[in-house]
Each structure stands twice: as C-alpha cells, then as structure tokens.
Ligand SMILES: Nc1ncnc2c1ncn2[C@@H]1O[C@H](COP(=O)(O)OP(=O)(O)OP(=O)(O)O)[C@@H](O)[C@H]1O
C-alpha cells in the first residue's frame with residue numbers, strides 16, 4: 001500500500017479493570033493507527049489485552065473495566081468525546097465488531113434475512129422491511145452467499161457460511177472498520193483458509209479495513225497486510241507482515257514466531273517454548289514488561305520503560321535493544337535481527 005490514509009488514530013489508550021485483587025492494567029498507553037482498506041492482525045498470548053483493546057476501540061468496555069486515558073480519532077474527531085447517541089451511531093455505521101463464535105453470536109431462531117433486516121432497522125428505524133430486505137439481498141450476493149440461503153437458520157449453514165453472515169452484519173451499514181475477535185477459532189484448517197480468501201475478497205469489494213484479533217499466527221501471516229504484536233497490555237512490535245516475519249525485532253516476537261509449529265521444522269527439532277509466564281497485570285514488571293522473560297535483558301530494561309518507536313520506516317518496536325539511553329549497557333547476547 002503506497003498511499004496510506006489513516007482511518008483511525010489511537011493515542012495513549014489505557015484500559016484498567018478494577019478487581020478485588022487490584023487494578024488490572026490490561027491496555028497501557030498504546031498508540032497506533034489503522035489505515036483505510038488494510039487488514040491489520042493483532043496477535044499475542046492469552047490475556048495480553050487483545051480483546052480489551054478491540055472493545056475499547058468501540059468504547060464497549062463494561063464495568064469493572066474502564067478506559068482511563070487516551071484518544072480514538074476517526075475523521076478528525078475524538079470518539080472519547082462522543083455522547084451516548086453519537087456512540088450508538090458510531091457503532092455499526094463506522095466500526096463494527098464480530099465475535100469469537102458465530103454460532104453463539106447469531107440468534108438460533110432467527111433466519112439470515114431476519115438478522116440482517118434487524119441490524120439495518122436498529123440503526124435506521126425509518127427503513128421499512130421491504131427496503132431492508134432488498135439491501136440484505138444485495139449484500140448477501142456480494143458476499144458470495146446464494147440468495148436461497150437468506151431463509152436459512154444459523155445451524156443450517158456451514159461454519160464458513162456463518163462467518164460470512166457475521167461479516168455481512170458488520171458490513172450492512174457500510175462500516176469502515178470491522179474488528180473480528182478470534183472469528184476463526186471454531187473453524188477447521190480448510191475452512192479457515194477459505195475464510196482468509198473471503199476476508200481478502202471482502203476487503204477488495206467493500207474497501208473496508210479489518211482488525212483481525214487472533215492466536216492464529218499462521219492465519220495472520222496469510223491474511224494481513226500489517227501485524228501488531230501485543231504483550232502484557234503493550235503493543236511491542238508493529239510492521240508489514242512480511243518484514244515482521246522475516247526480521248522480527250522484539251525478543252518477544254522472535255520467541256513467539258519460534259514457538260509456532262512450522263511445516264519446515266524437521267522431526268528432531270523441538271518447538272521453542274518461551275521461558276516463564278506472562279506477568280500478572282495487577283502488578284506488571286517495571287520498565288519493559290517483557291524483561292523478566294527476555295534473553296537479551298539489560299539492567300535498563302527493568303528500570304525504564306522503552307518508548308514504542310519507529311526504528312526503520314514502517315517498523316515500530318518497544319525495546320531498549322534498538323534505542324539509546326545514557327544508562328544503557330550492551331546486550332549480553334548478540335542480536336540477530
Ligand atoms: N471483565 C474483566 N474483569 C477483570 N479482568 C479482566 C476482565 N476482562 C479481561 N480482564 C483481564 O484483562 C487482561 C486482558 O484480557 P483480554 O481478554 O483482553 O486478553 P486477550 O488477549 O483477549 O486474551 P485471549 O487471547 O485469551 O482472548 C487479562 O489479565 C484479563 O484477566
């Protein structure tokens with residue numbers, strides 16, 4: 001993508017959950033942007049804050065969670081300043097979110113056409129049913145779903161078809177951004193590959209941006225233009241998917257990529273297991289939150305938090321290995337970026 005136009009600019013976004021055991025710092029001062037028409041993958045271990053971030057972008061964090069700081073700028077406006085009515089309009093019309101399992105998100109007693117008509121009429125109460133049905137039919141055809149499927153109930157559809165209906169519900173109001181949270185977990189590998197193709201087609205046809213949140217790094221490699229890697233509430237690395245895969249910069253990304261099954265791996269090679277566990281986010285480590293698990297950690301890493309910085313054009317990383325600091329010593333192990 002050469003002419004990159006920003007759709008959403010996120011600045012210093014923080015989200016906390018107020019629990020019995022203390023404040024959980026689930027998203028901490030995160031800044032990034034989503035470009036128009038791009039597919040951005042968001043990956044990271046369980047509990048690192050991916051879903052929290054996705055929901056925060058639509059201001060859908062429920063108590064005990066709370067957005068404690070930040071701006072989310074779309075078309076020059078900070079949606080954090082929107083009132084409830086403006087937010088209702090924003091959700092669906094500008095950004096919509098589809099969730100992990102379409103089988104539980106779709107109402108089992110509603111047919112496909114009823115789902116789509118309802119989605120239109122909730123946002124546009126003046127649209128009559130005939131008009132909404134006509135729009136639903138056009139949409140469903142553009143999504144490559146046969147017209148006779150409009151009368152099907154969710155359980156009568158294949159997994160891939162249900163996913164497409166979910167995406168259709170996201171697109172029905174011409175949203176500019178669809179956030180898909182683990183939308184493929186329940187799919188088998190073949191259907192998953194098909195879905196990756198479909199999502200790419202949908203991006204081409206509708207010019208929509210997609211934020212795909214997943215554990216599935218192989219899918220993201222296949223699907224995304226850019227990749228954001230999250231660790232313990234921070235985005236630690238971001239860049240074009242090929243360049244992140246070819247030369248991961250952050251030690252966490254390196255470990256993450258080494259720990260995924262690879263068909264090229266020969267039988268004698270063991271899959272890498274990252275040492276340690278992700279931190280408890282009520283008491284995240286000082287400095288870089290990854291430093292207790294990092295094979296390259298220096299003393300500065302436990303003291304000062306590194307800025308998320310652009311190291312080479314288009315490549316952002318949050319790591320002292322690539323930044324200067326007066327107190328910085330050399331890493332003990334050579335970095336092979
Ligand atoms: N409703 C809640 N109340 C308290 N803590 C929460 C709540 N929801 C999430 N958290 C905490 O916030 C952190 C981030 O959770 P989140 O669900 O965003 O992670 P995730 O990356 O989406 O994980 P997964 O890959 O398992 O879906 C975790 O420490 C989690 O325990």
Ligand SMILES: [Mg+2]
Nearest residue numbers: 050051052181
């Ligand atoms: Mg999640």
